[in-house]
Amino acid sequence: MNLSRSLTAIAASISLTAGFAPAQDKAVHPKIQEMMKQVSEVRIKAVLQKLESFGTRHTMSNADDPVHGVGAARTWILNEMKSYSPKLEVRFEKFRVKKQGLRIFKDVDLYNVIAYLPGKKMPETVVVVSAHYDSLNLGTRPAGAAAGPGTEAGAPGNTTANMTLADFEKNAELPAPGVCDDGSGTAAVMELARVMSQYEFDKTLAFYVFAGEEQGLIGSGLQAAKASKEGQAIEAVLNNDIIGTDVSGNGRMGNGSVSVYSDETMDSVSQQLSRYVREIGERYLPSMKINTVFMGDRLGRGGDQTPFQWEGFAAVRVSTPNEMYANQHHATDTLANMSVPYTARVAQVNLAVAASLALGPKPPAVMPAPPASGSGRRPTPMIARGGGYDAVLRWRAAGPEEGIKGYAIVMRATTSPYWEQEVYVGKVNTYTLKDVSIDDAKFGVKAIGVNGTESLVTSYAFPPRQKVEIETIQ
């Protein structure tokens, strides 16, 4: 109530102030719409057919056969991506992984396939779309065991809890078509690489397909750690895993929604990214409902977004809310058992979001510029009680300013999942919200590009107060 009353007051005061533009339009970029139209079900289906034809893409499978197994699959993906455009820089990222645990039962050379479309204005800033191309067959379920998701959180028939080393070795060569998990994500990433490499973007677009997801997120884990060590500026990771079914095993169905998992930390960068996916995804594909889920993944399960979060990057998992457990990690995860039109729709959501980010400004910085020498105090975001009862927000441009039209402040109640209020404040670096309390609402700021695109929101997220040890007299 306080917030909305205050905002009415702000709106009134803004309308009396000369020089402010009206709240910016929710712009739809024609070039992005044009790209979305080019996402082809026919092309996605052809990729899925090919991926299925390798029999298995298990990371530990025989890599020497020219037409079967993980080696043939990754070589095909590499060459296919190379064929899309000379502007696309495609290569293997190879990691030599030591034998460890049961799932990595021998030393293995792991290959992620990565492709870069270098940005024209901010090439150092990277927007990633990813998936995993490896597959898994967990073998025959014990008699009577129900089908369930592949972890301890699911039904017993699809867990690795009772498996022996011999089981793991045998499973590596079982048929594992993996068309939904995660051929669907791989085909979407490849289709985006094909379509988007015909265009130019301000930021660099990266298309990653990982190996080793089924061995414990090892391909993405190594890739994320490398990015962090090299100081790569990854702005966002859209990880697609299981985007190929729109009918659940219990009969629930619908191709009009997709889930976006982030994490459970209020106002984390990954939650901001998930809000952005919802806002932009539904703007460009209004027939799709984006479910933001403030969890790291489906309960007790995992995906390749998590290692990027460990390194501090904004990363989300895009996944169907209608999984078919009976086919997961089994020989029945085939093209016949999935929905290509659904994968194409989710690919379009990814395209709208990745293109908006890559054509848009960098999110503003809300932390003060680091001092020459550390003051010893932890920095806090630049938000303050101006004259006592006003909200005074400051920010800095994090990238080139010429592409920025202005900034918008966003606000919401602390209990609200989505930004509720938006005030376009023009091309300034500070703004006072008169009579707005900073004590009972969340605040953020985003940059609006001259082309109508918008940046991710940077939240004024305050670090939690830390425990202080109090000395007492013994």
Ligand SMILES: [Zn+2]
């Ligand atoms: Zn998967």
